[in-house]
Amino acid sequence: MKLVKYFALAAIVLSASTGAYAKDIKPWHDGFKCKDCHDQGLKSFPSDQSCLQCHDVDDLADATKRGGDEEWQNPHNNLHYGKELPCIECHSEHQKPETYQPLCLDCHTFKYEKFKG
């Protein structure tokens, strides 16, 4: 899949440069430097476009596609916000997964078993 290719490529390129992290990041982003994501300065959250440097919204929506009456429970193309929900509403690099949860769970008891954080 296209996505995985981006990932692998980015990881190889980036791990070649130095990487002293102030914070832990998710293992699948190993090798990233702060500035790779923090495009609005290190003290700000990454912009809503930042993740899209490597990830493609349509690919993501495809990867998490659901069928039948769950069609609109696709987090990357959902009933309430379509494909426009910013990544950080559900995902976080530096926090422990136990301390946050996907936005949907504010109102629903969905189980996203493959959600990694």
Added chain:
Amino acid sequence: MERRNFLKMAGIGAITMGTAPAAFSATVCDKDVAFDKSYDVVIIGSGFAGLSAAIEAKRNGAKDVVIFEKLSMFGGNSAINGGLFAAPNTPMQAREGVNDSIETMVQDQLTAGRGIADEALLRHVATNAAEALQLTIEAGAEYHPYLQQLGGHSVARTYQTSVSCGAGITQPLLKMARKEGAVTQNRAKFEGFILNANNQVVGVKIREGYYFGREDSGKVINVKANRGVIMATGGFAQNIKLRMAQDPTLNHEVGCTNVEGSTGEGMLAMFKLGAVPVHLAHIQSGPWASPDEGGFGYVSNYSIYNFPHSVAIHCATGKRFMNEIADRKTRADAELGCRDQDGNPLPPIMITSYEHASQHPNCKKVLKYNVGWKFDSLEQIAERFNVPLTALEEQITEYNGYVKAGKDPQFGKIMDMAKDKYIKAPYTVVRLWPKAHYCQGGVQVNVNAEVLDSMSGEHIKGLYAAGEVTGGVHGVSRLGSCSIPECMVMGMTAGRNVMKG
């Protein structure tokens, strides 16, 4: 982001902590500011009211229109809403032979408003509701092929989007607004008005790059509004301090159905400017909400659909305790009275025949996500929820007699929609507990969506407001499905009038 940490309070579901609004810039005079951006029409808030205002402003000749939205996502409460839209004299009513009129809808709302609703505004909304419904259909909204009769409505006049959610309207409207040429900017928080020497609103302060809850994030810019500013910032049910100042019973233990952005600072800024505060203490709780999920979830729409042909039972007595389709305040108050011997909340249960419940798509969801349950017998229900069985059996038999007679001597429920719908096995059950839901109060507007000044009684030049941020329209208790028509009609009205002004 560290937010939405769920706290389970006394088994009464999830609550979201309100965030205190930031310190606001005082209103400033345009002589002292340099403008960073300029638009014909500036709209604050991206729900039904803001989106419909943007579309109408564009269609009435605005060169450029911008919608500023402080959250990361567009749509506000409108995007998580139940998609229930009341209107009189609609095509579906004609098809189903429902005899309705603008006047009947106004009268139903005046009754629920308990004498303090704004009749002129209600009539303006009812008169234009069918046109607003048509605009949503033009934008691409789709509706279930049947009407519903919600609590307090004397006839079936409520459409519901086929996805049973307001997003079935906001998503098409957002597309349409953009297609018309409106600019939509998220993470952009309104922080105050800019006036000229004649006290006319000529611009706003906007914090760009704003992250909700981080009040000093981003940067404040000055935005010029050549024709006017339309405030469509919604209600304040998530601002616990402010809602408790109005009604101390709505403390942090009371859940809330709203998005986290419903904190009311847009309304407060208008008060500072001189707008008339109306009915702030009338904050409505939703009697169809469930303590077993957060916010509106799936149960709310499930219950709204099923109340007409269901019974609500007090678990301690096994008896009904309310008219299941009374207006919201009557029902929420009755539910709050369901307590155990120690006075702790004892959420009542709603029992429906599975045969009827399963007609609504949410039934499947409710069962699947374990926020409602199916039972083969009353014994099972009594055991699960600790209800006295004999009393429950007697109550169901009695109620089925009312279904047959078409008359409910116990609580006076209108039994039209319950015709032939006996309560029989298998059953589905959900638990009920009210959540803070809707602010009837807000700033006073007239039928032109102009914001009135509390000292002069005149309208504040350059300032319009529409949607839940306005107050007094509905009086004590808004009827279900009457906010969408109000937000849409008043948003459209504001969008048209800002171009006349």
